[in-house]
Amino acid sequence: MQKLFNVLNKLMESGEYARLKDELNSEQPVNVAEYFEELTAEKQLFVFRLLTKDMAADVFSYMDSDTQEHIVHSITDREVRNIVDEMFLDDTVDFLEEAPANLVKKVLRNTDAETRKLINRFLNYPENSAGSLMTIEFVKLRSSMTVATAMKQIKQTGTDKETIYTCYVIDDQRKLIGVVPLRTLICASDDETIEELMQEDIVSVLTTDDQEEVANIFKKYNWMALPVTDTEGRLVGIITVDDIVDVIEQETTEDMEKMAALIPSDEEYLKTPVMILAKNRIVWLSLLMVSGTLSSMVIVRYSSLIETVVILSGFIPIITDTGGNAGSQASTMIIRGMALGEIQLKDVLKVVWKEIRVGVICGLALGLMNMLKMTLVNSDAGFWVNLSVSVSMALVVVLAKTIGCFLPILAKAFKLDPAMMAGPLITTVVDVIALIIYFTLAAIFVL
Incomplete structure (x- = not known):
């Protein structure tokens, strides 16, 4: 990528603007967008005006x-109008959701009444819902065709459509009644009807469905697009896989931040002010x-x-580190399983029982290894101290595994994000329990 940037910069510095224009317009849009991040504000505007309307x-x-x-902010109203006219509606909405009010007004002022109405409708859908992700640029067919x-x-x-690989069949009330892949149409005879070819077993989502549920459907079926309907079954849009990739990245980042005890942020790290990072x-x-x-x-209690x-x-x-690590292992596995839909609330007893057995095996193994190590390395501590530490470790691992698997499921039951019950929080809970177990056993064995 840097090689491309060097070529473009060289053309700009040498004043070969015709060649620069050709290079820019023949390149992949995503690469050109990345190139803009390398430019100063003045050069960004200059380069942008070298692009064709579509590009x-x-x-x-x-x-x-x-x-x-x-x-x-820098271009003319006419140029704004050209951009909006050429962009897919969902991309326009994505931009407007993040833009300040003055820019939103400028964009809406330069759109026709119908587009403005559609944009406003999209902006009214709940954040992170299927409605906020969908596009209306799709192929609609009739069964009689x-x-x-x-x-x-x-x-x-x-x-003008975002995708043509799947076509959607609607009736006179705009209700979704079937889908037909483009491949099927290409391979069919010209006189066959859509009704004969369409698939009536349809999976769709509602405009109000959460984006994470939509992402799970995409992962399950490996589709390129998914129809979105209203509560009456009318087709109002589709969600394409490129938008879902962004959702998956966003949800994964959010879960990682929560697991690390951070308040999630949509801003890029290098562009986030220090005070915001500290506050989060x-x-x-x-x-x-x-x-x-x-x-x-x-600790004071057992001083x-x-x-x-x-x-x-x-x-x-x-003792505390081993317990924290064991709990984090369990919680990470359970959170991942719940995110992928592999673990449901009804599976709580199965999960807990499995983690207890895993904890017993790991606890016994670690306890025995620790006893052997302490006998060889810490022999001066005495047999009973070594036994206290080793037995405590075994019990703590079992309890940590149990707590680590149970807390995320408990969070899900209370409509909370399971990712909150990971990492530092699990470690804190396990630390307290580990210390109580350790000192209780030490009081029994040593004194």
Whole structure:
């Protein structure tokens, strides 16, 4: 990619603008959009005006929000109108959802009444819903059409559609009654009707369905597009796989941030102000700090035991760290399984029972290995201290696995994001339990 950027920069610096224009308009739009990030604000506007109308619209849809805002703010109303006319509606809506009010007004002012009405309708759909993701640029057919008529319509209108690989069959009330792949039409006889070819077993989503549910359907069926209907079954749009890829990335990033005890953010890291980054982190850090005082309270509670057998304090980290790691392993597996639809709420007993067995095996193995290690390395600690640490480790691993699998499912039952019950939170809970187990056993074995 850098090689391409170097070529484009060289053409610009040498004043070979005709060649630069040809290079830009023959390149992939996503690559040109990436090139814009390398340019100064003045050069961005200059390069943008070298693009053809079609190319400009495609490149604009791939730009980051800051570059989009700069371009719209700088170009004329006529140029704005050209971009909106050439862009797919869902890409226009995506931009407007992030744009400040003054730019939204400028864009809407330069669209025709029908487009403006559609944009406003899309903007009113709930955030992260199927309605906010869909596009209305798709192929609609009637069941009474012949293949020849359908193919003629596709040829006439296909260039303005986001996808033509799947065509959607509607009745007089615009209700979705079937789908027919383009491959089927190409291979069929001209006089066959759409009704004879269409598939009536349709999977669709409602405009109000959550985007994560939509993503799961795409993953399950491996489709390129999915129809979106209203509550009365009328076809109002489709969602294409390119939009779902963005959703999957967004949802994955959000889950990762929650698992790391961060408040999710849509901004790129390098473009996020330091104060925002700090604010997104300090909330959870404060909560974890407060909850961490429980561990301190446990240690204080057993301070007399620690004073009597000081060496016990040296093994606290290995107990708590092992428990935290075991709990995080379990929670990560369960959260992933729930995200992929492999684990449902009804499976809670199966999951807990499986993790208990896994915990017993891992706990026994780690306990025995730790006993052997301490006998060889920490023989001066004494047999009973070594036994206390090893048995504690085995029990903590079992409980950590159980807690790690149960808390995400519990969160799901209460309509919370299971990702919240991972990483630091699991570790904090397990630390408290691990210390109680450790000191209780030490009091029994050592004293």
